Amino acid sequence: HVDNLARFVAANRLAIPEAAENDPNWRIYQDAAARARAAGVEVVAIPSPGRVLRDEDIVPASYMNFYVGNAAVVVPLYGAENDAAAVAAIQALFPDREAVGLRADAVLTGGGSFHCISQQIPQA
Numbered sequence: 001h002v003d004n005l006a007r008f009v010a011a012n013r014l015a016i017p018e019a020a021e022n023d024p025n026w027r028i029y030q031d032a033a034a035r036a037r038a039a040g041v042e043v044v045a046i047p048s049p050g051r052v053l054r055d056e057d058i059v060p061a062s063y064m065n066f067y068v069g070n071a072a073v074v075v076p077l078y079g080a081e082n083d084a085a086a087v088a089a090i091q092a093l094f095p096d097r098e099a100v101g102l103r104a105d106a107v108l109t110g111g112g113s114f115h116c117i118s119q120q121i122p123q124a
Contacts, residue, residue: 004062006032009093013042017064020082022048023118024058046089047081054110065104066090073097 005018005028016033019026027046033043051060053120063086071083073094077083091099 004060005118007031007064007066012040013044015044015046015064015090015093017048017062018045020048020080022051023048024051028090029099030107044089044093045056047082047085049078049082049086052078052080061104063090066099069096073099075101077101078104111117 005025006014011014014036017023017025017029018110019029023029029048029120035098036043049061052059061076061078061107062081063075065076073090074112075087075090077087087099088099
C-alpha cells in the first residue's frame with residue numbers, strides 16, 4: 001500500500017517514514033525520500049514503528065496509514081516505542097485538527113489501517 005509509505009500532507013509536501021533502528025523497510029524509505037527530494041518535493045520525516053511482529057511474522061505496521069477527518073487525524077498505534085513520537089509528528093502537520101492515536105492491531109490483520117478501511121467499496 002503506497003499509503004503505508006508516503007502521504008501528501010500539503011501542496012508539494014510529502015510525509016515519509018524515517019526508519020527506526022530495526023525497521024525492515026529502511027532502504028525503501030530512504031529511496032522514496034531521495035526520489036521525492038530530487039523531484040523538488042519537500043519531505044517531512046515521520047518516525048516508523050520499526051519491526052512489528054505478530055505470531056513471529058513481520059506485519060505491515062505504519063503510522064503513515066493515518067485517517068484525516070474534518071476535526072481529527074486518527075493515527076494507528078502498535079504498542080511500539082515510537083507511538084507517541086509519531087502522533088506528535090503528525091499533529092504538527094495538521095495543527096487545525098486533533099491528532100488521536102488508536103491501537104490498530106485488529107485492522108492491521110487485513111494488511112492496512114485506518115486510511116485503508118475508509119476507502120470506497122465497489123458495488124456488486
